[in-house]
Amino acid sequence: MNPLKIKSLSKRFGGLQALDSVSFNVLPGEIVGIIGPNGAGKTTLFNCISGFLPFDSGSVILFGQSVEGRKPYQIVNLGLTRTWQLVKPFFGMRVMEAMMVPSFCRRALRKHSSKKEMRENVIKILDEMGLGEKIWQEVDNLNQGELRLLDIARALVTFPKILLLDEPFSGLSHKEIENISHVARNLNSQGLPVVIIEHRLRELMKLVQKVVVVSFGKKIAEGSPEVIVKDANVIKAYLGERRTKIGLA
Amino acid sequence: MNLPKKSRFSLKNQSPFGLAIFVAMAVFSLLSDNIFYIEVLKVAAIYAIFAMSWDILTGYTHEVNFGFAFFIGGAGYLSGILNSIFSFSPYVAIPLAALAAGVSGIFIGYLTLRLKGPYFSMATLAFASILFKLSFIFYEITGGEEGISGLDVFADDPTKDFFVAWGVMLAVYLILTFYAQSKHGIILKAIRADEDATQSAGINTAYYKIEAFAISGFMAGIGGGVFAHSQMHIGPTMLSGYISIIVVLLAMIGGMGTIVGPLFGAIALTILNEYLRVVEEYRIVIYTGILILLIYLAPEGILNLKFVKKSRILTFILLGERKPV
Numbered sequence: 001m002n003p004l005k006i007k008s009l010s011k012r013f014g015g016l017q018a019l020d021s022v023s024f025n026v027l028p029g030e031i032v033g034i035i036g037p038n039g040a041g042k043t044t045l046f047n048c049i050s051g052f053l054p055f056d057s058g059s060v061i062l063f064g065q066s067v068e069g070r071k072p073y074q075i076v077n078l079g080l081t082r083t084w085q086l087v088k089p090f091f092g093m094r095v096m097e098a099m100m101v102p103s104f105c106r107r108a109l110r111k112h113s114s115k116k117e118m119r120e121n122v123i124k125i126l127d128e129m130g131l132g133e134k135i136w137q138e139v140d141n142l143n144q145g146e147l148r149l150l151d152i153a154r155a156l157v158t159f160p161k162i163l164l165l166d167e168p169f170s171g172l173s174h175k176e177i178e179n180i181s182h183v184a185r186n187l188n189s190q191g192l193p194v195v196i197i198e199h200r201l202r203e204l205m206k207l208v209q210k211v212v213v214v215s216f217g218k219k220i221a222e223g224s225p226e227v228i229v230k231d232a233n234v235i236k237a238y239l240g241e242r243r244t245k246i247g248l249a
Numbered sequence: 250m251n252l253p254k255k256s257r258f259s260l261k262n263q264s265p266f267g268l269a270i271f272v273a274m275a276v277f278s279l280l281s282d283n284i285f286y287i288e289v290l291k292v293a294a295i296y297a298i299f300a301m302s303w304d305i306l307t308g309y310t311h312e313v314n315f316g317f318a319f320f321i322g323g324a325g326y327l328s329g330i331l332n333s334i335f336s337f338s339p340y341v342a343i344p345l346a347a348l349a350a351g352v353s354g355i356f357i358g359y360l361t362l363r364l365k366g367p368y369f370s371m372a373t374l375a376f377a378s379i380l381f382k383l384s385f386i387f388y389e390i391t392g393g394e395e396g397i398s399g400l401d402v403f404a405d406d407p408t409k410d411f412f413v414a415w416g417v418m419l420a421v422y423l424i425l426t427f428y429a430q431s432k433h434g435i436i437l438k439a440i441r442a443d444e445d446a447t448q449s450a451g452i453n454t455a456y457y458k459i460e461a462f463a464i465s466g467f468m469a470g471i472g473g474g475v476f477a478h479s480q481m482h483i484g485p486t487m488l489s490g491y492i493s494i495i496v497v498l499l500a501m502i503g504g505m506g507t508i509v510g511p512l513f514g515a516i517a518l519t520i521l522n523e524y525l526r527v528v529e530e531y532r533i534v535i536y537t538g539i540l541i542l543l544i545y546l547a548p549e550g551i552l553n554l555k556f557v558k559k560s561r562i563l564t565f566i567l568l569g570e571r572k573p574v
Contacts, residue, residue: 076451088446090439101439104432105451158451
């Protein structure tokens with residue numbers, strides 16, 4: 001069964017067609033990249049999939065179940081967890097406390113038999129993310145890269161069957177990007193499908209197996225990274241059309 | 250670090266400072282035979298109930314409830330009516346009134362769920378003013394401006410009367426600290442930091458907000474009922490904006506989001522207010538002056554001051570948090 005099937009998904013904000021019948025599938029164990037110019041509708045797509053925005057038409061099928069009409073927390077309990085473009089840390093809490101929040105969701109509670117097991121799982125995830133030493137620190141004292149990792153770590157506590165990362169590389173240094181790429185690849189090697197929105201194409205292309213290109217709400221291309229970088233439509237969307245007459249003459 | 254242990258109650262996570270306040274109040278009232286002092290402590294205890302129950306909603310979610318008089322006065326009136334017209338005993342009337350306040354907390358919580366910031370405050374303010382006006386419209390039941398007098402007291406002896414308020418305060422304090430340290434408190438703090446992120450952690454945030462509203466209303470209702478019966482009178486002041494604002498001030502100066510803070514703030518400031526009666530002409534000026542000074546020096550409240558949070562020993566003594574090394 002495909003983890004995620006999106007079929008002619010549309011969303012309109014007043015006069016703006018934010019998503020215009022976008023369709024694609026996420027296959028088991030796949031890393032999918034979603035790219036597109038600013039304002040193309042990538043984050044809207046995530047918001048529609050994760051239940052934060054109602055969509056107008058089309059369907060989103062998550063492991064055979066439609067997400068339509070479900071609340072965001074119900075979709076998390078179905079096994080889809082997302083992170084946000086801007087980090088959303090729980091300021092005013094300690095790292096451990098912040099990590100406990102998602103472990104109180106129904107899905108995580110079902111997986112754990114005891115509080116001790118829950119705690120051990122949280123510590124294990126933090127260790128894998130390289131945050132093991134920060135466990136008792138206050139979230140306020142972490143840097144941008146660590147906050148990003150904490151966001152992803154929080155998402156993992158809910159035992160996702162598919163993970164949506166919204167611009168996980170933005171605002172990070174090269175080394176931090178390497179770190180997050182490594183984490184994503186690691187998760188994927190355990191069989192978790194990951195969908196990534198990203199602007200840093202060089203780093204993204206190394207990571208993903210399939211790329212979906214969105215522009216003005218429409219899907220304009222889909223394929224492996226090698227094919228996408230040569231696609232005429234994609235180049236047009238990013239760089240504009242080549243003019244035959246050049247204004248100097 | 251107090252990770253929630255499922256429904257296990259322990260004194261280990263209690264703030265020594267908070268417990269010391271209780272002990273000090275009890276010892277003082279047993280030793281002193283000055284009725285005036287005991288009366289003051291009783292009022293302080295009741296204000297502490299208000300401030301603490303306000304704190305569980307606003308301190309933990311940062312949505313400022315400016316209509317707390319709705320719960321306090323509403324429950325006070327209801328238990329007064331049950332007592333004076335239907336001659337219920339206060340021990341029955343107060344829980345019933347508090348239950349009604351809790352249920353209306355669910356109702357208001359549901360209606361104001363999507364409101365944030367000033368809009369939330371204004372909506373809660375409106376609910377309180379509606380009740381304030383209603384108390385004048387239905388003057389046959391509520392006594393209009395006079396209020397309802399001659400309610401049954403708990404005991405004739407002021408010391409016993411004080412201990413009823415003290416016991417209720419202790420119970421409210423223990424329940425609220427327990428609630429705040431449980432998973433519910435952690436989730437409320439997460440909602441305060443970021444509601445969307447809490448939802449994407451798979452938490453039904455609406456449920457937890459309404460639950461906090463209901464508990465806050467219920468506890469305030471108990472406080473309002475105890476106030477009405479210990480004063481033998483309930484009047485429209487308890488429904489007015491005055492009481493709402495006093496509660497906000499007491500809790501904010503003590504330190505929001507700590508439960509101990511509002512307890513300390515309410516008791517210290519009520520005692521200070523009464524102590525200033527020695528210079529009655531200037532009392533209001535000095536009292537407000539001190540409030541302004543405190544807000545200026547400790548905008549986040551006395552127990553949330555930076556040096557308290559930084560010091561391991563002070564955090565433990567005042568807030569009961571054991572910082573891991």
